[in-house]
Amino acid sequence: MANNILVVAEYGDGKFKSITHQLLGEAGRLAAQTGGTVEAVAIGNGVKDAAGQLGAYGAGKVYAADDASLKDYDGASYAPVLVELVKRTQPMMIFLGATPMGLTLGPRLATQLQCALTSDCTAFALDGGAISVTRPVYGGRAVAVYQVKKLPLVATLRQNAFAPAAGGGAATAVDALTVTPVALKTKVVEMTKAETGKIELTEAPIVISGGRGMQGPENFAMLESLASVLGGAVGATRAVVDAGWRPYSEQVGQTGKTVSPTLYIAAGVSGAMQHLVGMKTSKVIVAINKDPEAPIFKVADYGIVADAMQVVPLLTEACRQLKA
Amino acid sequence: MKILVLMKQVPDTASPISVSNNQVDASKIDKYAASPYDEYALEQALQVKDKDASTKITLVAMGPARVREMIMQGLAMGADDAMIIKAENAGEMDGLTVAHVLAAAAKKTGFDLIFAGSKGVDDDQGWAGIALAELLGLPLITTTRSTTVAGATVRCQRDVEGGKETVEAALPALITSGQATEPRYPTLKGIMGAKKKPIQETDVAGLGVSGDLLAPRVQMVKLDMPPARQAGRILQGEPADQVKELARLLREQAKVI
Ligand SMILES: Cc1cc2nc3c(=O)[nH]c(=O)nc-3n(C[C@H](O)[C@H](O)[C@H](O)COP(=O)(O)OP(=O)(O)OC[C@H]3O[C@@H](n4cnc5c(N)ncnc54)[C@H](O)[C@@H]3O)c2cc1C
Numbered sequence: 001m002a003n004n005i006l007v008v009a010e011y012g013d014g015k016f017k018s019i020t021h022q023l024l025g026e027a028g029r030l031a032a033q034t035g036g037t038v039e040a041v042a043i044g045n046g047v048k049d050a051a052g053q054l055g056a057y058g059a060g061k062v063y064a065a066d067d068a069s070l071k072d073y074d075g076a077s078y079a080p081v082l083v084e085l086v087k088r089t090q091p092m093m094i095f096l097g098a099t100p101m102g103l104t105l106g107p108r109l110a111t112q113l114q115c116a117l118t119s120d121c122t123a124f125a126l127d128g129g130a131i132s133v134t135r136p137v138y139g140g141r142a143v144a145v146y147q148v149k150k151l152p153l154v155a156t157l158r159q160n161a162f163a164p165a166a167g168g169g170a171a172t173a174v175d176a177l178t179v180t181p182v183a184l185k186t187k188v189v190e191m192t193k194a195e196t197g198k199i200e201l202t203e204a205p206i207v208i209s210g211g212r213g214m215q216g217p218e219n220f221a222m223l224e225s226l227a228s229v230l231g232g233a234v235g236a237t238r239a240v241v242d243a244g245w246r247p248y249s250e251q252v253g254q255t256g257k258t259v260s261p262t263l264y265i266a267a268g269v270s271g272a273m274q275h276l277v278g279m280k281t282s283k284v285i286v287a288i289n290k291d292p293e294a295p296i297f298k299v300a301d302y303g304i305v306a307d308a309m310q311v312v313p314l315l316t317e318a319c320r321q322l323k324a
Numbered sequence: 325m326k327i328l329v330l331m332k333q334v335p336d337t338a339s340p341i342s343v344s345n346n347q348v349d350a351s352k353i354d355k356y357a358a359s360p361y362d363e364y365a366l367e368q369a370l371q372v373k374d375k376d377a378s379t380k381i382t383l384v385a386m387g388p389a390r391v392r393e394m395i396m397q398g399l400a401m402g403a404d405d406a407m408i409i410k411a412e413n414a415g416e417m418d419g420l421t422v423a424h425v426l427a428a429a430a431k432k433t434g435f436d437l438i439f440a441g442s443k444g445v446d447d448d449q450g451w452a453g454i455a456l457a458e459l460l461g462l463p464l465i466t467t468t469r470s471t472t473v474a475g476a477t478v479r480c481q482r483d484v485e486g487g488k489e490t491v492e493a494a495l496p497a498l499i500t501s502g503q504a505t506e507p508r509y510p511t512l513k514g515i516m517g518a519k520k521k522p523i524q525e526t527d528v529a530g531l532g533v534s535g536d537l538l539a540p541r542v543q544m545v546k547l548d549m550p551p552a553r554q555a556g557r558i559l560q561g562e563p564a565d566q567v568k569e570l571a572r573l574l575r576e577q578a579k580v581i
Contacts, residue, residue, distance in 0.1 A: 075454075075464065100485060104466050107454035111420055116541040119449045133542075136550065139445050141341040142348065145546035149539070185463035185497075189479070190490040200485065206580070230581055248469075248483045248503065254337055254445060255360055255503040263580040273338050280553060284578045286570065292558070301556035301578065302570055306563045314564055318571035319581060 003036035006091040008082065009054060010101060011047050018203050019097035021057055021164035023157055026124065027095055028058040028165055033126050036092065037061060041085060041177075043078050045071035048174055055172025057165035062172045069181035073101050077182045079108040085177065086113060091152055093131070098156040099202070110154040117154045118146055120258070122161045139254045139277035159202045160260045161281075199233045201250060206232030206263045209252055209279070210240060213268020213289060213308055217245035222309075223267060226316040229323060235259065237275050253278035265315075267308040271296025288312065325376065325473065325495075327369045328430055328438045329403065330453065331362045331385045333394045334446040346547045358394045361441025365501035367508060368471045369439050370402045376473070380404045384429050386422065387414045392523070399518035400510030407433060410527045418540045419451025426452065427459045428531035435496060437478060442467045442500040453500040463493035467502030 005027040010017040020040075027038045040059035042051040048066040055062055065081040082105070086094060094109065096102030098120040110117035122143075123134035131148040133155060201207065208227045210220055223234050236246040238253055252259055254274035264282035269275060271287070271294055279285070280299050287300035288308045297303045304311055335341060336355040341348055358366070366383070373379040383398045385391045386409035395406045407429055414422070430438060438460075440453030457464035468480040469488075476495045481488060483502065510518070528538070559566040574581045 075466075100467075103450055104454060107419065107449075107451045108458055110451070110541075111423070111455040111458040114420065114541075117419065117449065117451055118542055119443075119451070132545070135448075137446065137448050137547070138335065138341045138348070139337065139448065140550060142343055143548050143550050144447075144544050145548075146542045147545045148542055150541040153542075186465055186491050186493045188489050189492050191484075191487065192489070193487040198486070242506075249486060251503070263574065263578070273340070280550075284574070284580050285553075285556075286574070297558065298555050299553045302573060303556065303558040304563070304566050304570060305558060306566065310563050311567060314567040315570065318567050322571055322575055322581065 002090050002092065003034035004089065004091045005031050005036060005038055006086065006089065006094045007038060007040040007059065008094065008096045008102070008105070009040050009042040009051070010097055010099060011042055011044050011050060016050070016053070017097070018164065019099060019157070019159050020054070021167070022159070022162040023095045023097060024054065024057040024059060024165040026157060026162040030093070030124055030126060034092065039063070039089065039091065041065065041082070043070050043081055048176060051174045052171040056169045057167050058169060059172060061175065063175045063177050065177040065179050067179035067181065070179065074184055074186070075104045075108045076184050076186070078105055079112060080182055081177065081179065082109050083112045086152065093153045093155060096154070096156045098158045102156040106154050106156045113152065113154070115152050115154060116148045116150050119156050120158050121155050122158050139274075140258070140280065141277060158258070158260065199231070201233045201235055201252070202257055202259055204233035204259070205261050206230045207235045207252070207259050207261045207279070207282070208232055208265045208267070209235035209237065209269055210246075210267050211237040211269030212239045212243070214240070215268070215309065219309065220246060222312040222316070226265070226312060226319065229316055229319045230263070232261070232263070237269055266296050266300070267312055269296050270294050271299065325379045325436045326434055327372065327379060327381045328433060328435045329362070329366045329369050329381060329383050329398070330426060330438065330440040331366070331383055331394060331398060332359045332441065332444040332446070333357070333385065333387055333391045334359045334444055337445060343547050343549050346545070348547065356390060356394070358398065359441050359444045359446070361443060361445070361501050363507040364504035365439040365441050365499070366398055366401060366403065367505050368468065368499070368501055370508065371505070372471060372473050373402065382406060382433055384426065384433070385409070386411050386425060388412050395523060396518050397510065399521045400514040401508055402514060405522045405524070407524045407526065409531065410525060415446070416540065416543070417538070418542050419449050420455050420541060421538055422452040423455035423459055424537045425528055425531060425533050426456050428533050430456070430460065432531065437473070437495055438462070438498045440498065440500050442502050453498065457498035460498070463497040464500070465491050465493060465497065466500045468499050469502060469504050471499060
């Protein structure tokens with residue numbers, strides 16, 4: 001087995017997603033210790049030309065599996081591409097993002113390779129030949145360190161938990177992989193896409209979440225304007241999603257998304273345990289709630305005890321002025 | 325039609341977790357419950373049964389003696405019978421080992437459709453369900469919201485980034501549930517009836533799983549509490565002044581805007 005690290009890139013809307021740069025950043029840091037190379041693979045349709053850019057972020061070797069059959073992500077078609085590549089190149093670790101793609105592709109890959117898997121990792125350490133991996137468990141109510149017993153390790157890395165690679169290097173020649181199309185056993189028969197071009201919640205540097213204290217769906221427009229002034233995305237609590245005020249894709253928490261932005265603003269959110277586990281690793285937390293006893297204040301760096309209906313527009317205006 | 329629902333018992337999501345000696349302090353856990361995604365999975369299965377009463381739902385759980393409580397709850401909600409795989413050390417198994425055991429169990433019980441939760445909210449790995457689909461060579465549909473069956477075809481709704489999709493597969497298939505319809509409460513009649521429903525007990529050796537398959541590929545060596553967040557500052561004054569002060573602090577002190 002080589003001491004290389006293989007990064008599985010994620011491409012969408014004409015560019016590599018920010019998680020890809022984070023994977024390359026951590027892979028680069030570790031490879032400097034193992035003396036191995038960072039390799040990267042891009043999978044999709046029309047990714048071959050872009051793949052060379054990964055070299056600029058530290059990938060010493062770049063592969064592309066570019067085929068019409070790989071246009072949309074499906075674990076059943078993507079996993080065989082990776083299994084074949086891993087068997088040939090024998091990396092020590094395979095890094096994917098803890099994204100909808102990585103969280104389903106990682107387990108498939110580790111199963112086919114009958115090797116170790118660690119999901120949603122937040123730190124790696126190398127000690128001699130041993131790899132230890134830190135990851136939150138119990139929805140972030142505890143933090144565990146795992147030791148890897150059977151290499152290679154397939155790991156998905158939590159978004160925004162790792163420093164991105166600096167970039168600025170040279171592009172790399174792309175090694176095109178031969179793709180044998182797989183007959184899929186599942187078929188997407190209908191798809192409704194909401195607006196595109198919005199910042200994805202898990203990628204957003206700033207998240208403004210609303211809870212039931214926002215009173216109704218119409219008041220989320222206030223959060224949308226604050227988000228647009230700050231360059232952030234809107235999130236929601238489960239209570240809000242269950243009420244049908246906002247789509248499930250915006251739910252933050254135990255059974256929704258885990259976010260870790262630099263700034264998290266919670267407006268009219270009580271701060272139930274199941275919500276806190278999805279956001280409490282945010283760098284700075286602001287809570288706006290009219291109840292001074294609300295549990296959200298226990299994790300907030302800055303708190304405002306007042307009516308969110310009044311505070312949010314004022315805050316939007318204040319930020320607009322600061323930004324001007 | 326025969327459905328298996330895989331269920332894992334975990335500490336209730338509302339209770340804090342305390343750690344001592346690199347382990348969860350079991351004495352401080354007030355309540356165990358089915359992992360929420362497993363409950364959503366069971367609810368999806370029950371909705372299939374609501375439409376076709378000939379459907380039989382078998383619950384499959386592995387773990388220590390206390391899992392029986394969770395199984396009784398699932399039977400009271402409407403499942404028909406259950407298999408309990410007794411394993412005191414289930415918590416130390418990795419997802420692939422669990423999947424090997426469950427694959428043996430599934431082959432024994434037979435099935436047309438398997439539901440699992442998308443992850444257990446204890447180790448949060450999300451490995452076992454997907455691994456089981458791989459081991460059994462089944463079509464896999466992940467993080468579903470609702471499921472219907474028509475003839476030999478299963479059709480699922482799922483949430484995807486910025487939208488929704490409908491996915492179909494031929495039976496037999498495996499589905500992992502995301503957040504779905506709130507699980508129903510057992511009725512009094514359901515609770516009474518559950519006591520008469522058959523529960524088959526077995527263990528890992530009884531299912532013929534042994535040797536290398538049981539050797540963990542990853543092993544937890546340390547468990548800690550997450551760094552505590554200090555409660556911060558509550559701003560004072562009129563809302564307009566608080567907001568001005570907040571914006572200033574976010575820019576000058578926290579440097580995040
Ligand atoms: C298995 C399970 C999984 C769950 N998963 C999640 C999850 O993923 N995400 C999640 O969020 N929840 C989840 N929950 C639900 C969670 O327990 C809470 O019920 C939920 O987070 C509460 O949402 P909320 O804060 O919007 O509503 P509430 O608890 O109703 O709180 C509303 C808050 O708004 C404040 N308020 C009211 N009016 C105003 C005003 N005008 N101005 C300012 N403040 C105001 C109130 O003081 C209150 O604190 C889960 C629960 C379970 C059992």
